[in-house]
Amino acid sequence: PACVGGAARSRRTRALFALSMYGFLSARSLKPARRAMAMHGGKCCRFLLTGQAHMGARALSLSPGLSKQFARCCSPAQMRSSYSGATREEKNMDMLVPDPRAAATSTATTSVAAKHEQELVPPAGRRRMLMEDPLPFSAFLTDGFGRQHSYLRISLTEKCNLRCQYCMPEEGVALTPRSQLLSTAEVLTLAGLFVQQGVDKIRLTGGEPLIRPDVVHIISELRKLEGLKTIAVTTNGMNLARLLPSLKEAGLGLLNVSLDSLVPAKFEFIVRRKGFHKVMEGIDKALELGYNPVKVNCVVMRGLNEDELLDFVTLTEKKPLEVRFIEYMPFDGNKWNFKKMVSYQEMLDRIRQHWPDLEKLPAGQTDTAKTFKVPGFQGQVGFITSMSEHFCGSCNRLRITADGNLKVCLFGNAEVSLRDCLRSGASEEELLQIIGAAVGRKKKQHAGMFNISQMKNRPMILIGG
16 A cells, blocks of 8 residues: 555565456455555465465466565565564574474574574563564554654643633633533543554643543543553643642653743733642642653743743753743744744753753654753753754654544644544444545645744644644
8 A cells, every 4th residue: 555665565565466466366355455454464464475375376376486576575584574673683683593394404503593692682671572573553544754653642621721822812712512522432432543553652632631520530541552651641730739649540651741931920921820839839749759751841932931941941950850942833813923933043052052061862763852951950951843943754643632633733724523433433444544544644744834824723722732
């Protein structure tokens, strides 16, 4: 299929073509077979290879030349190498292990393989079961540019107990009727479907997710999903100190807290509500309970809080915090203006004037933040550079809004209602086809900050961050 990239796609396509040409798969069954192979590539090819091994090339009516090509392109060894997820050294080690059937007649090979296996044993905690052949990443969550979407953000509510200037208009927003929001069962159903397809991290957002009465129950149920490695929450911190012990017991692994000023009066001006001390209490409670790091999100706006950059960095000296400076982004109703945006480079230059030895830290392939550390400080700082230096090329995120719409891009206005599909009785396969089509339409990158500012999109509070 077109959505499965690289050599694996080529091998599977040639194998299916060969089988269809020689009558093993009819033309009518070829398309479903391709779809099934996209979902279960490793197992499907191994099934066909097993049939070939038992029946022989003559039984499949394959010419000697085609049989040789099929075996070379889709041999079990090649399939193990493609789908095992092992490192190059581990694959080399696997290749050196002899076939058991040849062990009796090749003791020299066995001794060499044993020697090399000892030399190539991976570090503790990284040894894989090389013979198990895990499945490839789901084609439904892989877009046309090869980006694999393993991170899902689910908005639990459109409501919030703050009114942040960059998130929503001053007059508020029209809320979706409760009957049109995702129920708890629907949230868990969709989460389970995405996890089955390869999502290993889910972040709960809002609105303010911690005002949803059953948030602890949702996290405890998410924790039961096999394959889900991380459950995270982004919160304004107002209810955090009270709820965090229960959230941690339920399975909450990562925590982001929004805090845009360290000056109480300025905090209240930005969020249009009181509550500074509650947020600080929540951050302290998170540190007390062992969250490390606690990520603190700060949207930097010229004329409001850019003068506090150094104060925020100083917070990381004695505490294991990761302060993340976020470039001001345009959304409906937040009165975005280019002149209000403080770029990553400007922020970095200002900080480096005070701490010239600021060190850049290595980043993961799909990390959104560019992270730095002042030598000797416990914590670190990061920059979310969505406007000045986008990271669309490594994006692995999908979003589900509180009313059940799938957004494949934060700044895109294309959406598809998974809620309506669920309530119309769509099967799991039909849901996957709809999800796959939406992911497949994801663009290479967003339109740029000036174009985005002119586009119709939801206010941030109705997206879910």
